[in-house]
Amino acid sequence: MRALIVNCTLKPPPEDSNTEALAAVVADAMRERDVDVSTVRAVDFDIKPGVSADMGSGDAWPAIREQVLDSRILVIASPTWLGRPSSVAQRVLERLDAMLGETDDDGVPVAYNRVVGVVVTGNEDGAHHVVSEITGALGDIGFTTPGQAWTYWHLGPGPGPDYLEEQRGHEWAHKTGRAMAANLVGVARALEAMPLSAPPE
Structure with missing residues (x-):
């Protein structure tokens, strides 16, 4: 089984x-469960604005x-900016929107039988709002969100140090992240064994 993490940080490398x-x-917790x-x-990529699978020349999204x-x-995975997902996360969601009209040979939407989780960091409030925006959008597209399929690290109201600068809250965020990984893998395997079929007409 494979998993993809899309990191929607605003920070360019390095x-x-x-x-x-x-x-x-x-990721490490999923690897412990034999997930690639x-x-x-x-x-790092030139993801063009739009809601199509391929926006033409130079588009890195395909x-x-x-x-x-x-x-x-x-x-x-998204930082919180102004209480919302990053602009990069919004761009990714807009490009995933193209999956709404896509089905496999049996008429099953291509987002069905795939699970989604969310990771959020930030030195301000808003983690639950970011989680709900991302999971709500991907639920519309057809992804399944297991229970407790998120983790976050936030210090609370106002500015402060970042995750890599501050150890407070790491134990909880890591424990929640390991639970998230277990739930994602468990539900993904359940859907693999008993997949959703095409929606009724």
Whole structure:
């Protein structure tokens, strides 16, 4: 089974990504369950704006989309900015929107039988809002969100240090991340054994 983590940090390389650091906890926990995990840092690629699978010359999304389709587990990892998902995360969601109209040979939407989880970091409030925006959008597209399929690290109201600068809250965020990984893998395997069929007419 394969999983893809799309890191939606705003930071270009080689800057360290707090979001990537917490997502790595989830990745390691999935690997312990024999899942092949890959990570894409979205800002490394020229993902064109739009809601189509391929926006033409220079668009890097089609190759990332193939990785999504090769995976049963998708994790969107986003920092919180102004209480919302990053603009990079919004761009990724808009491009995933093209899957709404796609089905396999049996008429099953291509997002069906895939599970999604969310990782959030930030030194401000808003983690639950970010989780709900991302899982709500991907639920519309057809992904399944297991119970407790998220983890986050936030210090609370106001500015402060980042995840990589502060150890407070790591124990909880890591424990929750390991639970997230277990739930994602468990539900993905259940859907693999008993997949959803095409929706009724």
